[in-house]
Amino acid sequence: MSSFEEIIQTLKGVLHLIFAHFIIVPYYFFESFINLFVKKVPKSIRGEVVLITGAGHGIGKMLAKKYAIEGATVVCWDVNEEFNKATVEYLNKLGYNNVHGYKVDVTNRENVMEAAKNVKRNVGNVTILINNAGIMPHHSFLDHTEQEIRKIIDINVFGHFWTLQAFLPEMRRNNHGHVVCLSSMAGLVGANNLVPYNASKFAVRGLMEGLHEEFRQYPNNSVYFTTVYPFFVDTGLCKAAYFTYPALFKVLQPEYVAEKIYEAQIYNCRNLVLPPSMSVIVNSKMIFPDKANNYITENFKCEILSDLNLPNDKRLEN
Numbered sequence: 001m002s003s004f005e006e007i008i009q010t011l012k013g014v015l016h017l018i019f020a021h022f023i024i025v026p027y028y029f030f031e032s033f034i035n036l037f038v039k040k041v042p043k044s045i046r047g048e049v050v051l052i053t054g055a056g057h058g059i060g061k062m063l064a065k066k067y068a069i070e071g072a073t074v075v076c077w078d079v080n081e082e083f084n085k086a087t088v089e090y091l092n093k094l095g096y097n098n099v100h101g102y103k104v105d106v107t108n109r110e111n112v113m114e115a116a117k118n119v120k121r122n123v124g125n126v127t128i129l130i131n132n133a134g135i136m137p138h139h140s141f142l143d144h145t146e147q148e149i150r151k152i153i154d155i156n157v158f159g160h161f162w163t164l165q166a167f168l169p170e171m172r173r174n175n176h177g178h179v180v181c182l183s184s185m186a187g188l189v190g191a192n193n194l195v196p197y198n199a200s201k202f203a204v205r206g207l208m209e210g211l212h213e214e215f216r217q218y219p220n221n222s223v224y225f226t227t228v229y230p231f232f233v234d235t236g237l238c239k240a241a242y243f244t245y246p247a248l249f250k251v252l253q254p255e256y257v258a259e260k261i262y263e264a265q266i267y268n269c270r271n272l273v274l275p276p277s278m279s280v281i282v283n284s285k286m287i288f289p290d291k292a293n294n295y296i297t298e299n300f301k302c303e304i305l306s307d308l309n310l311p312n313d314k315r316l317e318n
């Protein structure tokens with residue numbers, strides 16, 4: 001390219017950037033504002049088959065309940081057979097019989113592929129996949145063992161890849177589907193005692209951002225992606241939370257989280273931060289000077305203390 005052509009290209013690029021920022025961006029801000037007052041039509045989930053990993057406990061169990069109540073066919077996956085059975089029986093007792101349980105370890109790709117075939121044969125095509133299974137050992141990076149680091153990445157990251165490989169091709173073929181993945185507030189900001197968990201939840205965010213971009217390229221795409229970033233949830237996953245001002249930062253209930261995830265999914269919401277007020281704090285972290293961020297972190301602590309003083313079996317149970 002000659003230097004003249006280079007100057008013309010640069011000028012064109014700069015003018016286009018100015019146009020995008022001063023005309024297009026304000027236009028879409030205005031459109032989003034107007035949309036706040038327009039009643040949106042939710043997707044119906046009747047007839048959909050929703051598969052939830054980690055359905056034996058906590059948020060996953062509450063998601064299974066919510067989707068069963070709303071009339072979907074629910075497939076519960078968990079490595080813990082006893083907990084998973086308990087979820088299915090609990091929902092059956094409530095009168096929801098369209099609930100199916102499978103013992104699956106999401107870290108084992110063969111196990112995932114085999115179970116996916118069985119689900120397809122016995123239940124039907126999975127149209128909503130909720131990657132929820134996760135663990136969270138919490139202590140300083142220097143105290144994490146190799147085994148723990150591998151396990152965190154295996155469950156919290158690779159588990160998502162294998163279920164996506166099992167179900168996304170069919171969603172793409174039918175141009176119909178929705179993937180929901182549980183990241184965490186720790187997928188948006190760094191936290192004490194959670195370095196490998198942080199890395200795993202940032203990875204989930206990257207995975208979902210990339211998938212969203214890739215699927216957006218397909219003409220008339222109708223496969224959607226929702227990433228969820230919750231603050232502390234009262235499930236027992238986080239065993240030692242500390243807050244300077246507990247009244248300001250409330251631990252969320254799994255029922256509330258499940259309700260909000262369901263809403264985000266039926267309205268095709270791309271990102272869900274819970275509670276929503278937390279997104280202000282997260283975004284301000286990006287623009288505040290370092291020292292201001294440090295002051296806030298040190299004076300308004302929402303920390304997870306080390307779990308190393310808990311009995312060993314409790315830690316690995318995670």
Ligand SMILES: NC(=O)c1ccc[n+]([C@@H]2O[C@H](COP(=O)([O-])OP(=O)(O)OC[C@H]3O[C@@H](n4cnc5c(N)ncnc54)[C@H](O)[C@@H]3O)[C@@H](O)[C@H]2O)c1
Pocket residue numbers: 053054055056057058059060077078079080083104105106107132133134135136155182183184185229230231232233234235236237238318
């Ligand atoms: N609880 C919180 O404070 C919190 C906050 C933010 C994000 N999250 C995320 O939400 C998700 C659910 O968390 P939770 O608090 O309900 O956890 P939980 O411990 O209550 O439940 C997790 C379930 O996943 C299952 N599981 C673990 N390893 C598995 C594997 N290899 N294969 C299949 N199932 C497996 C467990 O048996 C368990 O039933 C996790 O991804 C977690 O990281 C939780």
